[in-house]
Amino acid sequence: MELISQVLGLEPISQVLAKEPIIPFAILLVVILVVPILFERLRLPGLVGLVLSGIVLGPSGWNLFHSDLPVMNLLSDIGLVYLMFVAGLEVDIKLFRRRKNRSLGFGSFTFSVPLVVGTLVGRIFGFGWTAAILIGSLFASHTLLAYPIISRLGLVNSEAVTVTIGATIFTDISALLVLAICVAIHTGSFSLLNLVTLLGWLTVYAFVVLIGFDWAGKEFFRRSGDDESHQFLFVLLSLFLAAVGAQLIGIEKIVGAFLAGLAVNETLGEGPVKEKVVFVGSALFIPIFFVDIGLLIDLPAFVNSQGTMKLTLFIVVGLIASKFIAALLAKVIYRYNWQEMLMMWSLSMPQVGATLAATLVGHRVGLLPPEVLNSVIILMLVTSTLGPLITSRVAGGLMNSLAEEPGLIALSDQNPEGANSTFTIVVPVYNPQTQQYLIEMAALLARQCNGRIVPLAIAPAAAQMDAPRLAVSLQRSEQLLAKASAQSRGLGVTTEPLLRIDDAFAPGISRAAREQKASLILMGWGNRTGLRARLFGNVIDSVLWASHCPVAVTRLVESPKKIQRILVPLENLIAPALQPVLFAQMLAEANQAQVTVLNVWVSEAGRMARGSATATASVSKRRHHHTSSNEIAARRSHLSQLLSKLALSNPPEIQIIAHDNVAQAILQAARLYDLVVLPFIRNKTSPGGLVISDVISQLARELTCSIIILGEPQHTQTALLPTGTPNIKIVV
Known part of the structure; x- marks a missing residue:
């Protein structure tokens, strides 16, 4: 690789990159944009491509990047804390509460058994007790990499899945606590008094973050209303305040980041602010962290060292076996069947988020040597591939076994506004090119249900009601409503047009639908996609999130x-x-x-x-x-x-x-x-x-x-279009 670098003349470029932070940042953007797409088309996880990109760009490859570059160091640190923050943010606390006792039971199994096995592996290879216990804690946590698979197949409510998801809280918190204690012991003078003091500060800190940030978040969100930009900044401030607070009391900042994610978890819910927070991390900072992991890998040392390969084999086999034993213990104690046991095993196997973060922290403080870092990277690649593969294969059998159980399907036949209320469909009119087909669709439904069409037009509000811009918007909205009314009358359907002045289109649609007691919103397809839509959202996304009734796009x-x-x-x-x-x-x-x-x-x-x-x-x-x-x-x-x-x-x-x-x-x-x-x-x-x-x-x-x-609305499951409902009203 050194010869290739000399031939291509890359050595001077590495010096230039150290002086010009814009150039490496631009290269990183190209990598995190292109590489994951290429690897996903090859049916490989995008993170694998990011790590391999770090190997190619780093000292083991073209020697373009080094982990100690200022821009790399800063962005990787942000990605590290962001990774753990998102991990805390994505924990499903409601599922944990639903099966709290069994989640704690399985969490203790899948934490303690891998912890013991990992510690034994560390001692076998000559590590001290502190380093060996830290290696064991790397085994203890897990990442719910296969969640989209079980969500798509409708297995989230399965007890085995619920228990495994709930156990994530216990394993991640416990693993991070072990990391904090091991790093404190390694970097300072260890004594029983110092350990008790650290645990005391840690308890107070956790209480302040989990209780204080949760209260502050709910108060701020209540007072800020729908101001998503200020809410987004508040969440970021919570993240970095928690990270700084953790460092002030002598523990790792990733512990604070994870606790901050848990603290604002319920406050954010599944709304657009959470989507933006996760998007900023997953699109920029977290991928750079994975590239930095690749920069740290010493590929020649890994290939040429039999000891490293042996350590890797023990770590991979030990992790997979210990997670299997933990799932087997849960099967025996809680009397799960084999399909449920295998599902719990496969879900708790992948090691990505907390494991990589803790490994990097241990490596930076000198507690874990490069051989362990290389082995954990291989562990990540193996488990992130094997775990979802087993999940997808076990899911079919688990679906069949659950389908045979009675009482799993419960159909709601209640109108969201009551059995005797009018049934309303809201379809906003904005685009003249799609308006005709929307009106025809609404007319078909209205005639079938003996209902009415209410065309809805939203005019963006202005500070002054006599503003020329508002007058133009009102005139255009009136023209759209007149056209919709004429189309509706031509189709033989009674029309009730509605013009509304509101701050934005999406809130206006949702509020009008609620005021009209709508049972369905009928919308045209929006063309706004990509980066801008992910950052600022679009009308359809916002209406889907905010509406109280079903939305047909x-x-x-x-x-x-x-x-x-x-x-x-x-x-x-x-x-x-x-x-x-x-x-x-x-x-x-x-x-x-x-x-x-x-x-x-x-x-x-x-x-x-x-x-x-x-x-x-x-x-x-x-x-x-x-x-x-x-x-x-x-x-x-x-x-x-x-x-x-x-x-x-x-x-x-x-x-x-x-x-x-x-x-x-x-x-x-x-x-x-x-x-x-x-x-x-x-x-x-x-x-x-x-x-x-x-x-x-x-x-x-x-x-x-x-x-x-x-x-369907997020908070309630409503029945759509009940047969025989009279006096149906449709808002278009």
Whole structure:
């Protein structure tokens, strides 16, 4: 590699990079933009590409970057604390409270067993007790890397999954406490008095952060109203104040960052402020931290040292085995079945966030040598790949076992505003190009339910009510409403136009819908995507988050009157989102159309085919042909029972497809349909800012027919379009 550097003339460049911080920052932006995309297309985690980029750019490669560069040091430190802050922010405290006792029980198992095994590994390789215990604490925590998989399949409410998620709080806090104590012992004079003093300060500090920051956050959010920019700055201030406070009492700043994430967890909820906070970290600071990890890896020493490779083998095998033993203990004590045990094992296996952060801290203070850092990087790569793979394979069996249990599916048939209230659909009019199809869709639903259309136009408010800009906006809104009213009357539907002056479009839509007691909001598709939308949000995202009723986001490529074949994919059969079926059925009855409910079964043969040769895949498919037939028949029967509970006058057709890729199966099936109705699924962000492709977003990008994405309110599950509801009002 040194020869390559000399040939390319890279040595002088490294000196220039040390003097000009803008140049390395620009290179880092290119790396974190391009490399994760390339690796995800190769079906590899993006973080793997970032670490490898650090190896290539660092001393083991082209020698362009060094970890001690000022810009690298600063951004990596911010990424380190941000990583642990996001880890605390993404902990589901509600799930922890739901299964608190068992979460603490499994948390103690999956913490203590790996801690003991890791400590033994450290002692076997000649480390002192402090370093060995710190190595054990690296084993103890875990990262919920496979959360998007279980969320998409509807397994979040499974007890095994809930317990594992809840255990994350115990393992991460305990591992960080062990780290704080080990670093304090290593950097200072150890005595029992000093240890008691440190624990006392730590207790007071944790109380101030968890209680004080939580109270301050709720008060600030209550007083600031909807000012997202000030709320965003408050969250960042909480993060860095907690990190500084941790350093003042002599503990690592990542402990404070994690506690700060827990403190503001419930205050932020799942709103747009949290999305922006997570986005800033996952798009910039956290990827730079992973690149910095790659810079620290001594690749020649790792390859040429048998001792390092032996240590790596012991660490990887010890971690996987200890997590398995912990899950097995939970199975025996709490009487879980094998599918639940394997799910708990696979979810608690990945080592990314807290493990990498603690390893880097131990390496910086001189407690852990480079050999341990190299071994932990390999551990991260192995577990971040193996854990989600096992989760995806076990999920199918766990879904089948849960589906057989009674009482898991409960369908709500209550109108969100009461049984006797009017049923209202809100569809704002803003774009004249999409307005006609929206009005036609609303008219179809209104005629089917004997309802009314209320066109809604929002005029952005101004400080002075006689401002020319406001007058122009009001004139344009009145023209849109007049056009919508004329279209509605032409379709034979009573119209009640509504003009509203509000600070912004999204709050205006949500507030008007609430005032009108709306039961559905019908919106056109927005073109605003990408970086700007992620930073500042868009109207659809804000309405989906704030509304009290379901929201139907439509992209209509032809007149709704021409829709004759409607496809409703249902991937999750444990807790299925049946509201899209009800919506599609109502539209079908208004249009004399046919609804087909599609379920895609990712067979074992399909999973094996993705990672094997063609010949092996064909043998595997023949071997599992009988199993596939039985599974498809069982799924068809189960789905038929679910749909029968809806008591539909014209039951939809059922189609089951065995395929190795859910999105591709839906795309192929959708070629024969005019409309696809999809549920809006909120994916929890993986700690560490890992980007995992979502089936719904892929379908929205690649489907060529009309699409409706139906989102439900976050806080309540409402029934949509109950049959036989009179006096329905539709706001357009």
